[in-house]
Amino acid sequence: MRALQPDEQFREVAERLDLALHVRAFRLCLMCNAPLRPASLAELDSRVPDGMRERHTRFVTCDVCRRVLWEGSHWKHMRAGIDALSNAGAPDMPDVPSAPDGYVQYGP
Ligand SMILES: [Zn+2]
Numbered sequence: 638m639r640a641l642q643p644d645e646q647f648r649e650v651a652e653r654l655d656l657a658l659h660v661r662a663f664r665l666c667l668m669c670n671a672p673l674r675p676a677s678l679a680e681l682d683s684r685v686p687d688g689m690r691e692r693h694t695r696f697v698t699c700d701v702c703r704r705v706l707w708e709g710s711h712w713k714h715m716r717a718g719i720d721a722l723s724n725a726g727a728p729d730m731p732d733v734p735s736a737p738d739g740y741v742q743y744g745p
Contacts, residue, residue: 638650644718647718647722648718648721648722651722652722656722657722657723660719660722660723662715662716662719663697663712663715666699666701666702666704668699668702668704669699669701669702671699671700671701671702672699672700673697673698673699673706674697674698674700675695675696675697676696676697676698676705677696678690678694678696680698681696681698681705684698684703684705685705685707689707689709693707693708693709695707695708
């Protein structure tokens with residue numbers, strides 16, 4: 638690996654291993670690797686902080702560690718990196734699925 642910055646390292650590894658066509662982002666919990674599933678605000682209730690209740694409408698949860706995730710700043714950063722990768726490496730690639738699969742921002 639030649640890149641020094643994490644974003645560049647991601648791109649370098651993904652291009653070297655030709656991973657653009659195999660990206661399945663935002664489907665697994667980053668803490669325990671269990672599948673994420675969409676969840677309503679009513680179901681999550683107090684597990685969503687007040688500030689996030691007003692700013693987001695789509696949430697997912699991990700049934701193993703019970704973390705709640707939403708499309709916050711981390712998700713946007715990851716989304717941009719994946720989009721840049723797919724645009725550069727595989728122009729004919731269909732869009733990486735987003736909702737309800739794409740959410741990465743840890744709750745409290
Ligand atoms: Zn988890």
